[in-house]
Amino acid sequence: MTHGACDGDRQTIEEMPPFSQSLSQTPAAEPAPEPGQTMLASVLHDFNDLRLEQVPVPQPTEAGSVLVRIRSCGFCATDFKAIKGIRRNVTFPFIPGHEPAGVVAAVGPGVRHFSVGDEVICQPSGYCGYCQHCRVGNTHYCEHAFTTGGDGPEDVWPGAFAQYMLTRENCLFRKPAALSFDAAALAEPLSGAWKGMIQYSQMKLADDVVILGVGSIGLLCLMVARAAGAGRLIAVDPSAHAREQAVRHGATHTVDPNAGDVREQIYAILPEGPDLVLEAAGPIEAVRTMVGLLRRGTRWNIFGITTHEKFELDGGLAHFLEARMDASFGTTPLAMQQAIRLMERGLVETEQIITHRYPLTAIHDAIATMEQASRNKVVIQP
Ligand SMILES: [Zn+2]
Ligand SMILES: [Zn+2]
Structure with missing residues (x-):
């Protein structure tokens, strides 16, 4: 069972773990700590x-x-x-x-x-x-x-x-x-994923979404996008383990940046380009890759990087793309x-x-x- 993602689009079809409620680990009552304890x-x-x-x-x-x-x-x-x-x-x-x-x-x-x-x-x-x-x-x-x-x-x-x-x-x-x-x-961390994906980048039902970097925070972003009804949901990560996890948690496609040009690979899946791209990777290279993925109207979110490194934007191109940049922290x-x-x-x-x-x-x-x-x-x- 998945929420929103289309099983037929998966590169690897795996049985999803059941959506069961976890049981609370009820702790034994402890006496209140004494002063000086x-x-x-x-x-x-x-x-x-x-x-x-x-x-x-x-x-x-x-x-x-x-x-x-x-x-x-x-x-x-x-x-x-x-x-x-x-x-x-x-x-x-x-x-x-x-x-x-x-x-x-x-x-x-x-x-x-x-x-x-x-x-x-x-x-x-x-x-x-x-x-x-x-x-x-x-x-x-x-x-x-x-x-x-x-x-x-x-x-x-x-x-x-x-x-x-x-x-x-x-x-x-x-x-x-x-x-x-x-x-x-x-x-x-889940609240940060919701804030970036839904509140700031305003992901909508059936949006085609690309997530760059699917470590634990990227995976949470992916799970939020799946729950919110993403159309195509593409996870980009150089780690085979991370890509496998992404498919398990709702990615419809995965892209290995070491297997060739990322834009070409993504546009082979989405000829019209992504509605939303979120960078949850950290390295400046991922931000540069994100800029290269934009088409007109793409919403893009600088979510993962926290270091002070630079990337380039073409002013006129940014103007005519109307590609809306968001960022989200905390x-x-x-x-x-x-x-x-x-x-x-x-x-x-x-x-x-x-x-x-x-x-x-x-x-x-x-x-x-x-x-x-x-x-x-x-x-x-x-
Ligand atoms: Zn944290
Ligand atoms: Zn205040």
């Missing part, structure tokens, strides 16, 4: 120096703060880049991990909407809710932004590769009971809520892309797995 955390002291340590459990003393017992946290490329020093904007010591789901362990003064024992999903990008950007829904532009374990804002709080994490009440979402903590932990409460709905309704089953699960004590094995080409999503269960 310690917890296991993975603390980055320098690049390539991540240590498992006992550190004090943070206390929710500030108004609106909430302490969450972390049950599962996705391992994102952003975490990996911080640990390895591939991104340098890290202040030590730092606890990474920004895709968490867990259980409320304690609440600070004034918290009214969540209580101890609630199963929650945490939005890592914290926001004030009152600045001009927050007021119009762009909480990811917030003037008082902070992140729990992520990248972007200057105000970085400890993340979720730890047994407990402190956040604010307005960053919490209720975890649907039918969703496992592992599936729920992928709400944040998440918002709207995108988080939509991602949770997509998962709850079974339209996107995030658990299907999880290939590895590690307890926090095996974080170094998880880091080694992150370097493997054959992995998909890795989750840490603190």
Whole structure:
């Protein structure tokens, strides 16, 4: 069974895994942490120096703060880049991990909407809710932004590769009971995929969509496009494993950029060109490839690249193409809520892309797995 994608178009037809609801891993009730109690955390002291340590459990003393017992946290490329020093904007010591789901362990003064024992999903990008950007829904532009374990804002709080994490009440979402903590932990990357593909690039029913790069975030974009009823859905990736995964999750065609000119291969499948192209790869070369794929009216999204590298655009050509460029980063409460709905309704089953699960004590094995080409999503269960 597929949502929207036409089986007859597949290069490889495989039986899709059933769209069943995952069962919740109900955790045993734990006593609330006492003041002075310690917890296991993975603390980055320098690049390539991540240590498992006992550190004090943070206390929710500030108004609106909430302490969450972390049950599962996705391992994102952003975490990996911080640990390895591939991104340098890290202040030590730092606890990474920004895709968490867990259980409320304690609440600070004034918290009214969540209580101890609630199963929650945490939005890592914290926001004030009152600045001009927050007021119009762009909480990811917030003037008082902070992140729990992520990248972007200057105000970085400890993340979720730890047994407990402190956040604010307005960053919490209720975890649907039918969703496992592992599936729920992928709400944040899924929300980014929804925001880029649907909210910003306005993918429509039967659009022919090309996704450049189908690692875990590209796969989530692909699953969103399939759920939204893409016509042709083409995954471009040099990795045979990634292309195989893409077909499993709804790609109607795949293209290997090493097998020949990408534009020629895509236009052989779509003689009229793509309606929408989204780059979820990262390297500047993928952005250049994307520019080469445009026809008149194509919507294109700079989604994956975060490095400061340049590409060229022909002004007159851009004018006459009317090819609309979008870009998308981060998440918002709207995108988080939509991602949770997509998962709850079974339209996107995030658990299907999880290939590895590690307890926090095996974080170094998880880091080694992150370097493997054959992995998909890795989750840490603190
Ligand atoms: Zn991430
Ligand atoms: Zn704000």
